[in-house]
Every structure is written in structure tokens, then in C-alpha cells.
Amino acid sequence: MVHALSLGLAMATLWLLLSGLFDPLLLTLGVLSVIVVVAVALRMDVIDHEGHPIHLTVRGLTYWPWLLWEIVKANVDVAKVILARDLPIEPTEICVKAGQADELGHTIYANSITLTPGTVSLDVEDGLITVHALTQQAAADLSTGEMDRRVTELVDGRKAISRGLP
Amino acid sequence: MDLVLDVLSWALILNGAVFAIIGGIGMLRLPDMFARMHGAGIIDTMGMISIFLGLALQAGFTMVTVKLVMIVLMVLYTGPTATHALARAALHAGVLPLLSERRAAPDTTDTDATDTREDA
Amino acid sequence: MYAAAAAAVLIVMLMALIRALRGPTVFDRILAVNSFGTLTVVLIAVYGFLTDRPDFLDIALVYALINFIGTIAVTKYVQFANGDEPPVEHGEDV
Incomplete structure (x- = not known):
């Protein structure tokens, strides 16, 4: 129920931001649209912690900047490789x-992994991710498990780390 | 202050344009489809984010910036999904990546270092 | 300066187009078209700034969505186009 409410709230915000108009007709249409979409989503049973992970909001605030910085670093590495003469x-x-x-x-x-240039995840099965890396360096960087640790911290919280997961 | 913002935003836009061109060069230079994905990745991440960040600095705190951030987030969420679907489809169709080394996967035995079949 | 950015984006679009034309596999072409779509989104946004019409950003937003759905649809189409049955054990995957 919390997820349905937050979905409705998010979509209402989106509607207001995109339209920017507040006359009664458009507001009514917006409310109707939000209700219909939430009802359909409820019927499809797609509103759960997976489809709408609101529990990650706070921890995501530290994960996104870290990921963006990783993306910048990886971009510079891949750009060097592409521009090198050989x-x-x-x-x-x-x-x-x-x-x-x-x-x-x-x-x-x-x-x-895919978002970081230099590595693309090809297949995910039973917790094993097959990754195509452009250079040995990119593969080695991924193998250190830093990103794995960060994502585990994001979804499972800090406790999961101290329990001794890889 | 305006000048600083202007210079910063122009620098970001220029940076994004340069990285986009590098990604384009990568798409032309790299030898096979899986390697070219990394070149496309540069365009999708650094090129796009940097240009949009520069545009957002030009727009200031307005609705325009909100929409720019929305577009960036949407591309960042959908991009990897599309790339992953493409990679899976290519593998399913029998296109194998050109590899210099295939490290043994923990659960498979078909490791072949000279596997360079490229046609679908 | 916006014009310079637009020109750079156009150059990259040309590169993506060359890759789309040269192939060699159909997946190279899909990849190139996907990048072309992202570049179109950027170009629409830059063009909106160039002509001082921020309404163009709405079009860019919609184009980003269409680009994603189009790529997924073509990928699915190509994946099972050779008369292959969809693999049962991966039926739920994208």
C-alpha cells in the first residue's frame, strides 16, 4: 500500500512538473490518470519493493554520486584506450x-556494471554475472569487488557487510 | 558569478561534445560489436550527462533544469537495460565476443581461448 | 557555442550512421541506431537552447522513451526472427 501511495505521489508530481498548468480541467484529468495507472499497476501486481524500491531512497543519495564518479573515471580510461594509436x-x-x-x-x-564504460554485463544467472570488459585493467578493477560491496550496502544495508558477505 | 557559471557550463558542454566524438570514434574503430558497446557507452554516459549538466547550468533553477535532470535520469535508467538486452540477443543469435582471453567461469567447461566466430 | 555543441553531436550522429550502414551484424546496426537515438535526444535539447525554445525538452523526453522501447522491441524481434523458439528457461528475461 505504501508503494502504491508513493507511486501515485511520484506520478502526480511528474504530471504537475511537466504540465505546469493548474486549471481545474487539467488537474481533474491528472488525478484521473494517476488513479487509473495505479489501479492498473495494482491489478498487474507490479507494485512491490522491486518495481518501486522506495526503501533505497536515502541510501541511494550516497550511491548515485559514487557511481557517477566511477563513470567519469571509467570514461577517461576508455577514452584513452580508444584514442591510443595502436x-x-x-x-x-x-x-x-x-x-x-x-x-x-x-x-x-x-x-x-553496464553503466560504467569498459564493462558490460552479458548475462545474469543465480548471482553470477558474466561481464565483457574492454581491457584487462577494467576487468581487474571490477574484480576488486568495490562496486559489489557498495551495491550490497545499498540494497541490504551496512549490516550485510559485517556479516561477512563477499 | 555569472561569468564563472558561464565558463563552467561551456566547459561542461565542450567536454561532453569531445567525449561524444571520442565515443563515435570508438564505435568506428573498435573491432567487434561487444567492444563497440563500450564506445556507445561513452556517448550514453559522459557525452550525454556532461552536455545536459552544462545546459542545466545555463538554465539555472527553473523548470528547464528539472526537465533536463528528468531526461538524464531516464537515459541512465533505460540505457543499461537496452544494452543488456542487445548483448543477450547477440549471444543468443550466436555472435560471440572477440576475446584476447577467456577466463574460466566457475560453472562452465567450454572455455576456448581462440573462439573468434563473428558471423551470426 | 550551442551551435558548436550541435555540430559536434551531428558529427557523432554521422559516425553512428556510418556504423549502422557498415554493420556487419544486425546487432551492430541496432547498437548504432540506439546511440543515434540518444544523440537525437541531446540534439533536440541543444536545439531548444539554440533557438531559445525550452518546450523542445518535452519532445526530447518523449524521444528518450520511444528510443528505449524501440530498441527493446527491435532486439526482441531480431532475437527470435530466425524461427528460433524463445528459450523456455529464459522466458521471463528481457
């Missing part, structure tokens, strides 16, 4: 373990 690529396929407890965590981890 194109020093060493395409590598590695398997990394996703230490998160559920599929939401695996999805966030795999998407973070």
Missing part, C-alpha cells in the same frame, strides 16, 4: 559474483 584493447570475459541477497540487488549491480 588501440590497446584486450577484450576479456569474466564472471563476477553478486553478493546481494535478492534479484533487485543483482539487477542494480548488473546495471551499474
